[in-house]
Amino acid sequence: MTSAYLDEAGSVTQAFTEEYHRVLAGDRGEKTVPISRLEPGSVRWLVETYYRSKAFQSQSPATQKDKKSVLNRYCVNVGELPFKKIRKSDIEASQMKRSGTPGAADKLVKYLKALFNWAISAELATFNPANGVTKIHKSPGFHTWSEAELARYRAAYPLGSTARLAMELMLNLGIRRSDLVKLGWRNLVGDRIEFMPEKGFGKYAQSLSLPVTDELREALDAITHDQPTFLITEYGKAFSGNGFGNKMRQWCNDADLPECSSHGLRKASATILAEAGATEHQLMAIFGWSDSKMAQHYTKTAQSKRIIDAGFERRKIYVARNNVPLSSSRNSGETNRGKNNGKTTSEDRCGPP
Template sequence: MAKTRLITRSGSQRVPFKYCSRDIDRHGNERFYLRLPGMPKYRMTSAYLDEAGSITQAFTEEYHRVLAGDRGEKTVPISRLEPGSVRWLVETYYRSKAFQSQSPATQKDKKSVLNRYCANVGELPFKKIRKSDIEASQMKRSDTPGAADKLVKYLKALFNWAITADLATFNPANGVTKIHNSPGFHTWSEAEVARFRAAYPVGSMARLAMELMLNLGVRRSDLVKLGWRNLTGNRIEFSPEKGAGKYTQSLSLPVTDELREVLDAITHDQPTFLITEYGKAFTGNGFGNKMRQWCNDADLPECSAHGLRKASATILAEAGATEHQLMAIFGWSDSKMAQHYTKAAQSKRIIDAGFERRKTYVAHKNVPLSPVRDSGEANQGKNDEKTTSEE
């Protein structure tokens, strides 16, 4: 374990991190510990202050990493936890087949959410948790409604597993409604796609990324792994990361003309299509941040990587793709999401058909029943009648 020598300037300062404390051993070494409720204490390994007396970035990053539940290779022994506590239930869940069968990305996300929850209620007995407690935790996070609803979702999964494992008799998260009513990520419009293409020509990494997402509709976690090995003839074949632990799935998507154009313009020889400015493959989060930068630079602040996946589904649905076709293309295991797009496309077609009928009706209604004579001819006719009468 690395030791951090005492820096006297921190001696009189309070450690500005929740659950973090400082002490000095008998040799004068400064030590920092993170004591999360219901968890064994964790000794920080990063230096606290630099030579200028400022808190180091490494210490801050380690603190947030551990707070999110990532203690490196360390695992919390069940024997050191209070049996029946929320933390005990969560750690038991982590060791279950149900949890271990999920993808690494899903496991990491669930640990981040549930460990933060345990930081506040980890020592409480889980059998005393009620619906009102779940709702209180949800509302405590109402400033970030998406994160609040995600906590409820993961707690519901936790207690569903506990019921099947004969550890719980009811699920306190059942009946807790969502507070996040946002339509989600903005779907790119045709005009926004055109604007992005105008800003980034063929041959640029930004254009390649956009065309891959729009034409394949893949998740960014899969996108960053795609490369030449996935190109078979005129198709791109891969196994999606999401759901890999539950079922085996393989997608084979055709290369469109727009996608072929940008693939032919690739000049690097790296294994993945998309690479960073340092010649390395993107991570999922790293790519999301880069796409955010590209969109901002193109004056498209509402657009995002996931919005391209939604645009891809919208285009296919409006082209007449069925629910089962969308499920096959996007790797959805049920028809719920596919129905969302097909119903929206069907509604748009019905509305357009209604206005076409209106157009036809108005045009027909405005057609005169008999030819309209020239006003001069009409007046001449009247004059002729008067003349004849006088004679």
């Protein structure tokens, strides 16, 4: 018996393997729903109209996929409702329903806000019910790797290992994992890595040209394979973004670094540059940020540390200049007692009590 997934010998085909890994990666192959089959004015109708808009189509494939995943799940429960009847309280109720996963809950609000902002610009809506809905996710975000953690990871994975190469690429370039997995020899131009970031593609896309540091050059020179991408799986294939994230999680766990992650390396890269004195505009150029909000976070933190260190340095100088060692006090007392030897004191005059 043969099929698309079984050959004549009954073994799984390449088509089955590709389909299996596609589904594992989260791609359910959702098809676009014909607008004609939807109730005009419903939430689902608005969402599907948004998918066909220039605003949505200009976003990167990864962003489109993520938004579809979130909004399609939202439509399962409210898709038939009229979108013009949705109020802020309804958005908050949907958010709190997902409070068990606060990051996902806030992402839903973010994407609904974008949906209704587009609807207003397209003259389909007159107000945004997601405006004013505050976040419930209070986490400080991904942990930033410390110098000690970087040293521990390097000790666990020597040059020439995929784990070490991945870390050096992310730390020294500060790139997202969606870009990392695509980098290869074609991106190495002289002493620079040049590529087009996936995030912002088609909207404010701007190619990046980043210098190869000494640490990264050492890691690249240790590569022994001839595959198109720098990073390859144990099967000799390029990583997917999610696949690399899972692998990085495993590498960190094996190195006894449970709090560390791939995104934390990007934060460590920004922290190192900011503490080295990089300006907001320099950080924006390096990390591909379209506004200064994130850059300001790193520069202000670094500036605060420098101000604090300068204050304690002044304290150190002040203490060194004004403190009199205890040994000097003792010597001074001994000298005075020596000077009194042979002299009549009040105690000598009065006698014992």
